[in-house]
Amino acid sequence: MASISGMYSPSSAVKIGRSPITILLSRRDPFFVPIAPAGRSVRLAQSVARDIPSGLSPVSNSPASKTTAVEKDRVSLWHRYVDWLYQHKELGLYLDVSRIGFTNEFLERMEPRMQSAFVAMQELEKGAIANPDEGRMVGHYWLRNVALAPNSFLRSQIEKTLNAICEFADKIISAQIKPPSSPHGRFTQVLSVGIGGSALGPQFVAEALAPDNPRLKIRFVDNTDPAGIDHQIAQLGTELASTLVIVISKSGGTPETRNGLLEVQKAFRDAGLEFPKQGVAITQENSLLDNTARIEGWLARFPMFDWVGGRTSVMSAVGLLPAALQGINIREMLVGASLMDMANRTTVVRNNPAALLALCWYWATDGVGSKDMVVLPYKDSLLLFSRYLQQLVMESLGKEFDLHGNRGYEDYHKCNFKKE
């Protein structure tokens, strides 16, 4: 069992509670021995493992514990815990992998593979064609640290879009831009229409980070179920006149999203409202959606970049515009993400949380996915983390074929995502 805790907080006082997320991977370590949780007295250090927190003292080395087998031994477990506990001060992130039973021999065997993974990541961040299927770069890291983008064109694309998002969101929130027939004289609701990678990120952020009473409340049409779409529209009622509709689709041609849009447009017509005055498109330039929005004169259009995959688009306009409209400080969100990226760039495996989780997953599933991963968010606001992660993982394993051309995990997609 591995557990993660923490969430980026701009304040210096990082609050630490019981781990909000637990990832169960393995049944090799069934013995639970209660040890002190990472408590408030833990000394925080940036991106390190192995520091023994000064506020914690070792459990007593009782004779009883000496008689148990090594893996059940409380003292050994305690040492393994302190030895492997990963902490990141600014992010308030803790990762406890001590109950995953990987051995030193395993770590040594995996080291060359981990090092080649780090090299591949460095190439990817420099702009290598890392998605051979689609012949494109994979650059979502640049969204949160523009200096890393491989050329000035990309850098200006990112900056221009971010500024345009902030400006547009400010104007909507301050009612400088308002819907023509709203009795409130301003936008009060956001309806996001999109599916998969164009829905899960913004949903997760809304659930995790939005203030209790955001100036604009958000709801989602993320399925093609007519009853579900009608339900969302019915709940808006007369507030449809004060609703900003954001249609999100990287390809701009996803049928489910198109169905949602058609339903919403019909509701606007039935209510005698002009959809273009309240519609926003987030999509790749010149896609079907982009052209429709341009020709019909929608309120605004924001670009999606071909070098950002749908499942990792939450830090592009896809996630940032809905977040900004809810009053979330998106520049702070980007800073948090870039700190996390930095932590995951270190090539010392035990100091790299992403590498540690990957290793644990590999170990626990025998490198072939022989067990299921269960993600248990013990924090209500992180409920959608599991869904978000599910899509992230399954679509990262290869949609139909893996990097070597082998037919891969397509069943997932047949069940959950029909496209591609």
Ligand SMILES: O=P(O)(O)OC[C@H]1O[C@H](O)[C@H](O)[C@@H](O)[C@@H]1O
């Ligand atoms: O953003 P779109 O092009 O509309 O695609 C939306 C989603 O469609 C499908 O569900 C794909 O499997 C996802 O990867 C994608 O994120």
